[in-house]
Amino acid sequence: MSQPKTANSPAxxxxxxxVVRCEGxxxxxGAGEGRVHVLRGVSFEARRSQVTAIVGPSGCGKSTxxxxxxxxxxxxxxxxxxNGRETGSADDEQRTALRAEHxxxxxxxxxxxxxxxxxxxxMLPMRKLGRLTPEQMRARAHELLExxxxxxxxxxLPSQLSGGEQQRVAIARSLANEPALIxxxxxxxxxxxxxxxxxxxxxxxxxxxxxxxxx
Numbered sequence: 001m002s003q004p005k006t007a008n009s010p011a012x013x014x015x016x017x018x019v020v021r022c023e024g025x026x027x028x029x030g031a032g033e034g035r036v037h038v039l040r041g042v043s044f045e046a047r048r049s050q051v052t053a054i055v056g057p058s059g060c061g062k063s064t065x066x067x068x069x070x071x072x073x074x075x076x077x078x079x080x081x082x083n084g085r086e087t088g089s090a091d092d093e094q095r096t097a098l099r100a101e102h103x104x105x106x107x108x109x110x111x112x113x114x115x116x117x118x119x120x121x122x123m124l125p126m127r128k129l130g131r132l133t134p135e136q137m138r139a140r141a142h143e144l145l146e147x148x149x150x151x152x153x154x155x156x157l158p159s160q161l162s163g164g165e166q167q168r169v170a171i172a173r174s175l176a177n178e179p180a181l182i183x184x185x186x187x188x189x190x191x192x193x194x195x196x197x198x199x200x201x202x203x204x205x206x207x208x209x210x211x212x213x214x215x
Contacts, residue, residue: 018084019180019213020069021045025078027064038064039075046213048180051204054215063185069215070103070183071095083180100129104174104182104212106203108189110166112158118145118169119154125176144172148202164195171202175210182207182214 027039038061046052054062067073068080071087080087082102090098104125112121122141126132132140145154148168150161158166167187174182184203188196207214 016050017048018045019048019082020215021081022069023079025065025068025075025080027061027068027073028076029064039068042078046181046215048211048213049207051207051214066183066185066215069181070105071099100125101177102180104177104179106167106170106174106182106184106187108186110158110170112166112169112173114158117155117157118150118161118172121158121169122173122176125173129177131177140176141172144175145169147175147206148172162195163191164198167191167195167199168202171199171206175206175212178210180212182212184214 022045023043025039025042026037029036029038042061042065044052054065056062064073068075071080071082071090074088082098085098087095087098112118113124116124119138119141122144123137126137126140142151142154145151148171150165150168150172153161153165158169161169167190171187182203187203188199191199203214206212
């Protein structure tokens with residue numbers, strides 16, 4: 001895997017603060033003769049208002065690394081700190097709480113619930129965290145959809161949106177709980193060039209404006 005590449009956006013709040021740091025990550029997949037050493041001593045850090053691109057050929061471990069950073073998997077060796085907290089000793093419940101509060105995800109497929117409107121999909125992480133009233137959740141969902149250019153389509157179902165619009169809803173959802181870290185796993189993989197550029201520009205702008213680290 002190539003070294004992560006970064007793009008700074010210094011205008012964001014608390015720009016430069018380290019959000020995630022990993023040291024010496026190793027991960028093996030499979031067993032026996034088929035066991036593969038996917039990650040070999042990966043170390044890097046991501047800061048607020050910064051976009052970090054992880055590049056490399058298919059199968060080199062990019063998604064595996066993002067799953068580790070998102071606390072969806074555990075490394076075989078090495079450490080991961082989220083906002084200065086060592087996560088290695090955290091149990092599953094604590095890891096779930098850390099994800100809900102500090103990490104937002106954007107995947108190649110949007111994973112929107114088809115029976116829910118755009119606003120209702122954005123509200124789902126807020127409901128899980130349980131810190132806002134229903135009125136506050138609705139207001140925040142509308143604010144986030146406005147920020148991604150969908151302020152006039154908050155009540156539409158995913159089937160009533162284009163592919164690019166669906167992915168923008170997914171980005172708004174990833175921002176629902178104001179996480180310090182956004183993990184984007186090939187978020188433009190299913191989009192055409194125009195929508196790919198739009199989604200990437202949106203992630204860079206949001207990193208700058210909201211002071212989040214985007215990987």
